[in-house]
Amino acid sequence: METTSTIELLLNRLKALQSSAASYLVPNIWNSEETGASLQSPAPWFIGRIEEILQTGSSTPAATFPENWQKDTVVYNLFVRFGTAFDHNGDGSISEKPLPEGFRETGTLLKAIALLPYIKKLGANTVYLLPLTEIGTANRKGSLGSPYAIKDPMKLDPMLAEPALDLSPEILLKAFVEAAHLLGMRVVLEFVFRTAATDSNWIEKHPDWFYWLKNDVPQSSYGPPQFDQDTLTRIFSQVDRHELAYLPAPTEAFKEQFAPHPVTVTKTNEGIQATDANGEACRIASAFSDWPPDDRQPAWTDVTYLKMHRPEEFNYIAYNTIRMYDEALNDPESFNTGLWNEISSIIPRFQEEYGIDGAMMDMGHALPPLLKKNIVEKARATRPDFLFWDENFNPTSEIRDEGFNAVFGSLPFVINDIIYIRGLLNFLNKTGVALPFFGTGENHNTPRVPFRFPKEAAGRNYSAFIFTLAAILPTLPFIQSGMEVSEWHPVNLGLNFTDEDRTNFPPETLPLFSPAAIDWKETNTLPPLTSYIQKIIAIRSQYLDTILSGDAGSIGIPYVSHEQLFAIKRTAEGRSLLFIGNSNMHEPITGGLEFGMKTGVLEDLISRKPHSIVNHRLEATFQPGECMLFLLPTEN
Structure with missing residues (x-):
């Protein structure tokens, strides 16, 4: 079988390494059904994983994915630096420095390649990677920094390479994509276009792409603009009505903090020094949460917003300049054209260099609509089936018509509230679902599903319940790395966390910023969900046309x-599927529902156990979190 040159290069480089002693611990679950870890010699172990890919994979070129391949997407979300990290020397910590053999304990692209057969076996066919790009060093959060502090969007983080190989992370990403394609899997990368690191490589040549603060503005007093209650009410009212002309602006005192353009930048031994149009010293303005305008999240000290528009009267960071754009900014004369052109060229360069299959657009909801359109059109010019996901919270026809295949959606952020879920699905049943959304109870910005009951069976039960529920909706089933082993520790404290959580989990303890690993070895003392996930994905595949229907009336709630x-009844394509699940994670619940037929037997597709209908009624006892799925006779 022919292999691609990058895979050959990687394999040959591993074979050239001298075999070291078996002193490299590897979690068993990466290569078997077992928990625990076993000692390996690193180079031979990686050789074995890559040879497995070459032997089991197909030689079909990636470009020959079947037409409309996006419809069967099942996503595995991987933050490489964290999701493939492991305590390989068994000393109880994850070192930032490579081990003596030259292999890292933090996650790398080599380890991500080795994990591909595991991900495929789990049932996923699309790997979604959080940002891999070079990270800024200024005002760094934690010891490794946030992957969203993008220093250079065209360079990859050196920490993702293995020093023993003497291969760049760019070479390893090529090998990763090639390996995924050999296994029939697709690769989607997350791109960050709205923000950049406060020490971005763009600053020196393009100071006009950034917002600048006057140097005499104290960092302690800088933050989001303050609005009185009447102004907040007006802002919300106008935005709700999509009346974006003359949106209330921040006070003059707030706007006066920002340095006027043009800004002149000089590089010195101490770093970058800048002066504004008045010759006064200035510095990059760090970012903060802009919406809602009374949000009080801590400032994002390591990133800054990119300046999408040029008019000096809008030379400030606020909700009306970086998200809910004032109507005056629709004028093409206001566009920061050079920046827009640079941003629009990034994905095509990744397509050409790495052969990626799709893009997730970070903060897509905060990008100017015309810029988003340009990004999509340029990427699709050479590959019409290129996948686009939008970090948006509204699966509407408008987002679909912009060229997106799916949105982050509402479900990930509210899934833990069963009452809200019922209301949400009632709404979607009336309106229809124009665009698939991510079917998950967690992502890297929200609490893990088991977060409120770590290392308890209730957390595992809840993960199984939510995954099953999401899998029978018109969603993209979404597995955040670690969900399958009931990982409970948060990756980041972005949404739905309390002040107490923020006290208990400071940034230096969070995997988004510092060395950490998923509990791959002990799987949080609970049996992994791997077999269960495989079963649910297989059932979904069998009834995919019915499940993917977004027609109004296709999501009934009996x-x-x-x-x-x-309970949810999915009706489409001449079939009906019935989901019933116990939302109590601690106690069994007995109950039932009525059917049109008087008697009969239905088989649960998950357990394969029969359940009788007697006098038009099915009655059953559901264990904590237990779900059942039934294919209904046509008259029901």
Whole structure:
């Protein structure tokens, strides 16, 4: 079988390494059904994983994915630096420095390649990678920094390479994509276009692409603009009505903090020095959460917003300049054209260099619509089936018509509230679902599903419940790395966390910023969900056309006799599927629902156990978090 040159290069480089002693611990679950870890010699172990890919993979070129391949997408979300990290020397910590053999304990692209057969076996066919790009060093959060502090969007983080190989992370990303394609899997990268590191490589040549603060503005007093309650009410009212002309601006005192353009930048031994149009010293303005305008999240000290528009009267950071754009900024004369052109060229360069299959657009909801359109059109010019996901929270026809295949959606952020889920699905049943959304109870910015009950069976039960529920909706089933082993520790404290959580998990303890690893070895003392996930994905595949229907009326919510039992009836393509699940994670619940037929037997597609209908009623006892799926006769 022919292999691609980058895979050959990687394999030959590994074979050239002298075999070291078996002193490199590897979690068993990466290559088997077992928990625990075993000692390996690193180079031979990696050779074995790559040869497995070459032997089991297909030689079909990646470009020959079947037409409309996006419809069967099942996503595995991997933050490489964290998701493939492991305590390989068994000393109880994850070192930032490579081991004596030259292999890292933090996650690398080599380890991500080795993990591909595991991900495929789990049932995923698309790997979604959080940003891999070079990270800024200024005001760095934690010891490794945030992957969203993009220093150079065309360079990869050197920490993702293995020093023993003497290969760049760029070479390893090529090998990763090639390996995924050999296994029939697709690769989607997350791109950050709205923000950059406060020490971005763009600053020196393009100071006009950034917002600048006057140097005499104290960092302690800088933050989001303050609005009184009447102004906040007006802002929300105008935005809700999409009336974006003359949006209320911040006070003059707030705007006066920002340095006027043009800014002149000089590089010195101490770093970058800058002066504004008045010859006064200035510095890059760090970012903060802009929406809602009364949000009080801590400032994002390591990133800054890119300046999408040039008019000096809008030379400040606020909700109306970086997200809910004032109507005056629709004028093409206001566009920061050089920046827009640079941003629009990034994905095509990644397509050409690495052969990626799709892009997730970070903060897509905060990009100017015309810029988003340009990004999509340029990427699709050479590959019409290129996948686009938008970090947006509204699966509407408008987002679909912009060229996006899916949105982050509402479900990930509210899934833990079963009452809200019922209301959300009632709404979607009336309106229809124009665009798939991510079917998950967690992502790297939200609490893990088991977060409120770590290392308890309730957390595992809840993960299984939510994954099953999401899998029978018109979603993209989404597995955040670690979900399958009931990982509970948060990656980042972005949404739905309390002040107490922020006290208990400071940034230096979070995997988004510092060395950490998923509990791959002990799997949080609970049996992994791997087999269960495989089963649910297989059932979904069998009834995919019915499940993917977004038509109004296709998501019915039948009455169930117990309030903690949750039922959904999916009807489309001449078939009906019934989901019933116990939303109580601690206690069994007995209940049932009515059917049109008087008697009969239905088989649960998950357990394969029969359940009888007697006098038009199915009655069953559901264990904590247990779900059942039934294919209904046509008359029901």
